[in-house]
Amino acid sequence: MSGTENTSPESGSAPESGSAPESGRGSGPLLSVRDLTVSFRTAQGPVNVVKNLEFDVPRGGALGIVGESGSGKSMTSLAIMGLLPKGGTATGSVRFDGAELLGMSEREKRRIRGDRIAMIFQDPLSSLNPYYRVGTQIAEAYLSHRSGVSRRQARAVAIEAMERVHIRDAARRVDHYPHQFSGGMRQRIMIAMALSMEPDLIIADEPTTALDVTVQAQILDLLDEIRGETGAGLILITHDLAVVSEVTDQIVVMRAGETVERGAVEQVFSDPQADYTRRLLDAVPRIDDEIGVLRTTEITLPHDSAVPGTGRSTR
Structure with a gap:
């Protein structure tokens, strides 16, 4: 290299690839x-x-x-x-x-x-669909990976995820659209979406x-x-x-x-x-740089x- x-870096042998791994199986x-x-x-x-x-x-x-x-x-x-x-x-x-x-x-x-594996992209405004409520988008990610889950359950997961990223009044704001959030709050929504899948x-x-x-x-x-x-x-x-x-x-x-x-x-x-x-x-x-001088x-x-x-x- x-x-x-x-x-x-840490080294370690790993089994050959086959089906997608289940959580906690590898060493x-x-x-x-x-x-x-x-x-x-x-x-x-x-x-x-x-x-x-x-x-x-x-x-x-x-x-x-x-x-x-x-x-x-x-x-x-x-x-x-x-x-x-x-x-x-x-x-x-x-x-x-x-x-x-x-x-x-x-x-x-x-x-x-x-x-x-979840990914949080650079610009949440371009990653979130402006036509859908944020709760719907978080729930959609959850529903796509969890079979047999109702939309009511997925909505509850979305609210919980929003609460985990410290969005106040999540039960109400889950029905808001992306443009109703600030840039920092939209990034929290993206993190909540990632967290919903644990x-x-x-x-x-x-x-x-x-x-x-x-x-x-x-x-x-x-x-x-x-x-x-x-x-x-x-x-x-x-x-x-x-x-x-x-x-x-x-x-x-x-x-x-x-x-x-x-x-x-x-x-x-x-x-x-x-x-x-x-x-x-x-x-x-x-902080100790001379004032007015840009290094x-x-x-x-x-x-x-x-x-x-x-x-x-x-x-």
Whole structure:
């Protein structure tokens, strides 16, 4: 694996993939990623947007994946979820609770996706359907994975999930539409939707980007609280190093699709081994900075082709 390691990820053997895993069956890490490469077909040939990525997420642990736009963070999460855009291919190994996700049938993926692995996307307004009440949307996710459940029961689950993310008067607000909530409250709705299934792993892709500082802190506290209460593993994808330091135990620093550094958060922050990581840390504003002086750092990414379907470049 390329990059610098401060600590080695947990290792452990896992059974061969078969049917979708049942909760608690596997041993070792909850999620184990090995040699993950994501590529897209282009007229000039295949373009690798994630290259030989490796990490583990322990049961109940929290991993932060950090990098600038185009570094491959979101493509990593989409590969894990089996949601790559058309033309994208993932190779390597992604084992969840001992079962191999890559190459799993779409039917098996649907049994896991949204149920045992939940994803919180960056923009809740674009993820929520404006024509449906939030309670209906939370209940729909529950009904799709729980056979024999009535809509009344699913509505009760939706209310309970909203209460768990500290939305006041949930029994009334469950019938509100997305536009009737603030940005922070909509993000709580997305978290409630994920929680309704009691997943083993939550992937949060830039969950605080569009929120102000105060609401950001509330959402991060909420994610940390939920992890403590449920024992779910967490992957937090962000470009904000300060966010990672608040919530996660381990960190993977990505640059142009490759791992630059990985290890325990405290160790990486106190003694970064890679020059790129040091530059990122130097760019974080500190309270002891001289007033009126903005510290900057120049970070030049290696040239690469544009990522198909994203309109972005890894430059």
